[in-house]
Amino acid sequence: MRIGIPRALYYYNYSPFWIRFWETLGCEVVLSSESSKSIMDWGVAHAVDGTCLPVKVYYGHVYDLVTKNVDYIFVPQLISVWKKEYICPKFMGLPDMVRWNIPNAPPILAPVIDGRKSGYQIFCAYIDLGRKFAPLYKVLQAYRNGLQAQHQFEESLAQGVPLPTLLQGEKCQASNTPRLKLGLLGHEYLIYDKMISMGVFHYLQAHNCQVLTSEQIKTSIIFQHSSKLPKRMFWTSGRQILGAAGHLCNQVDGLISLVAFGCGTDSLTTDLVQRYSRRQDIPHLLLSLDEHTGEAGLITRLEAFIDMLERRILSEIDSSAHGE
């Protein structure tokens, strides 16, 4: 049995679990190819206008799997992965959107993952799903193995291993003597999709900057900061981004937000990040990404931002020297 998993959206968050789960069940996991121009173009052409870029790219990945002859495509309906929180309306509609917009797709496996009340529902959803393919004891084992893989993944992240290294075995050279420390905020599926983000993460690392991201921060610390908001943030990604911004703002030279064109949640959370950083006088750069964003323009803006930060540091050293 060949199960296709699109290499997009929450692949970047939960693929260790998913892959191990399916493999323990005795299925062969087929990942879609890495994002490419043609994958993006396919998605852009087949999605309704105004769909956010990551969902368009997701369509492209599903289509890529269609051409790879899989028996099923795994498109979970991720309503919630955290108590009382949501991910985004589009995740709730994703299986239906995929089913109706990708022609000739094989059957879709779309368990309802709804952890708003408790994690027990999530457990049941995976067990029900697995039961279609294997006996109960095997499914339980698959679930346990999956969790184990996921825990390992999250622990390594917390220890600072970069996500691309963990998922794709890519080498990411972090410099020992970085010239700048930067917080990079955004959905994992933006930051680590080199096609969508045009390799911003890798660019920064290659240019001798230390890049701090939210998935490396302990959940308790994220909550500690997000709970200072006047109102509970009900999007998991929003809570992650705002919490990380609160935690990072005192330890970095500047913050960079990556935002996908058409993203509903980012339009509000990033606006708040921008306002809070302005009030605290922390340099903030907003990079909006769409299918027309040119790499050259993006790099120019990054360079300018880095230059500005370096000048700022120099002048601070200067003025404090004179101040004494």
Next chain:
Amino acid sequence: MKLTVPHMGNSYIALEALLLEMGHEVVVPPASTKKTLNLGTKYSPESACLPLKINIGNFLEAIELGAEGIIMAGGSGPCRFGYYAQVQREILKDLGHEAEVIVLEPPNENFAQLRLQIQRLFALKGMRSFWRGLQLAWEKIQAVEELESVAHYTRPREIVTGNTSHLLANSLAQLRKASSVLDIRRTLQINRDAMLEMAINETKPLRIGIVGEIYTVLEPFVNLDLEERLGHLGVEVNRTVNLVEWIRDHLVLSSLRLYKNDHLRKLAHGYLRGFVGGHGLESVAHTVMLAQQKFDGVIHILPFTCMPEIVAQSVLRHVSADYHIPILSLVVDEHTGETGFQTRLEAFVDLIGQKTEASLNVEAK
């Protein structure tokens, strides 16, 4: 403290009554105009959805008129509305305004806070006036929506184009002034009869249903007077979204945890599995319902990048194909121009007119 509320269709008529009854001074923002939009767009995040921007425009114009407190609703997600007030508060703060944003969160989000806010609101005149206010407001909103739906019926049947709209505007002004339940009911009856009397044109108009994001559907400035335009093109409109239902389902029943969306899920079955925030599920379910009721067409209207409605739009084209019902999706934002809008409406009405004629011919044969 002088209070204000954002515009959403004619809801201000009811909200004003409620607040006045509770002893507050009320500043109703001037009806939304191009100026409101410009103000809102200038100070809101560019990629925010349109309603947030118009709200900001309303608030700024109300503050100019002396408003000191802004009443907004809250929410628990998944769509953006639940966080609107939070962002709006920061926008106003950064602009240096001191107006307080009073957010009424749903009871299951933050019951203690809700109780506190409501207590504050009826501190002036007490509980009794609160109930009386609620009663008045409920009567008014029902009357408003009844008159609006009468207008949907009479517009394509009026002899002199524009009469209905004129009468409707007058009767809404009267309703706004009405100060007792009796008064409201009398106003309703007189005006309803007057409107129906004009509808003597014996035509069989095309019937179009409107579905979509609630604010856009209800706010004529944002939907460029969609209902009126259609009416004047000779179309009888059925607006599937209304406040009376919304208040009943989402404010009352769902606070009591009694609201069930099974009927909607049943209608949308096969297209959408369930709730996707906002009115996404309603849009799909109501389109199916309209198709089953043999409507001639459906207009789906949404603000650019509206999350729940994009999900709906992504499956609606297939509802259209399966049920052979034409659907026009209208996406609005601050750049939507009147001319293009009117042209698209006319083309759509023409198209379904021809289609209906063709099918009538087939039947006749």
